[in-house]
Amino acid sequence: MQGPPIAEYDHPPGADSGRADSMSLLNHLMRNTLDEDYAYVAEQRGAASEPPRRKGYVGLVVATVVFGLMLAVAAIQTDRSRPALEEERAGLIERIHEQSDDFDQLRAQSAELTLDVRALQADVDELTERGARVSGRAEQLGVVTGTFPAVGPGMVVTVDDAAESAGHQGQVLDSDLRTLVNGLWVAGAEAISINGQRITSRTAIGSANRAITVNFRSLQPPYVVRAIGDPNTLEARFFETAAGQTWLDLEANFGLQFDTETVDSLTVPARNAGQLRYADDTPQVTQ
């Protein structure tokens, strides 16, 4: 079947010289199909005036068989992979739905938790305030009970044995110190220490081996009693108490040294509260 020459593909060289270079690539592609090879071989053969070969079809058969084989295999392969692709796609869609549900759920949860956080924040604020109040109260109480150090104005009472020790009578006794401390309480003292030992509700002033012990520590004279209280009234009120009178007598009759001084600022140390003991109304059964 001999057709007419195909004019479109036989442009003279330089026909498209006026066009842009990007177009020339496409034109080149359009013009240079495989036919060039066939044309070249045909031309060579024509020049050698050989008749066109008609015998060798082995290559053609092999190539077409291979081509058919490739077509069939490619079709089968695509067909095989289709269910897998579908499955994959369905799986992805399912996962998208799942994740979307999860997302909604988590968002709801997040909103819920935000409300919780807000409520808890309010609780925290309230508790912080209460904590501040409680610790303030604990400090107030601690100053009174002795678990907090106390700082403030007050008076310092210094007592000592008589200068020329007249035996037992010229010594400060534990009972004298008890009297002094109780008198200071009566006079309105808020915190008292003797030689750095804080007097609390659980302090015992006693004696052991001819030494006075406070909080089970032996003290050496002179005994410096620091009492925090109203500096305007503490000293005056102390001398109005029976204890004040007792001490004035002791000073006058036994020569004990007894000095009082009102100061603007003094510090009374804290004492570790130790283990608290509580009263119990259940009778202990002893066997």
Next chain:
Amino acid sequence: MIAALGLLLGVIVGLLLEPNVPVELQPYLPIAVVAALDAVFGGLRAFLDGTFDDKVFTVSFFSNVFISAFIVYLGDQLGVGNQLSTGVIVVLGIRIFANVAAIRRHILHA
């Protein structure tokens, strides 16, 4: 005629045997098929032009298949496999359309 028979034989053998393509070669089969299609249409056009040559067809067929597959393989190794596949398809597609246009002119004289 022989070509049509060969094609038919190939398809039948392929469908009957269902040969398994190695996994490494699977991505290159479609592009090889397109390249083969180009060679086939080129051959058909040459046949209609009266310049068909068995050797030229065979060589062009196999070189097309191998070169197209090799280019895509190279693209895969370089990380531009998809772009190169697209490029090869475009070029082969233009050639196929050009050849088919020529064949159409031969057959329909239009």
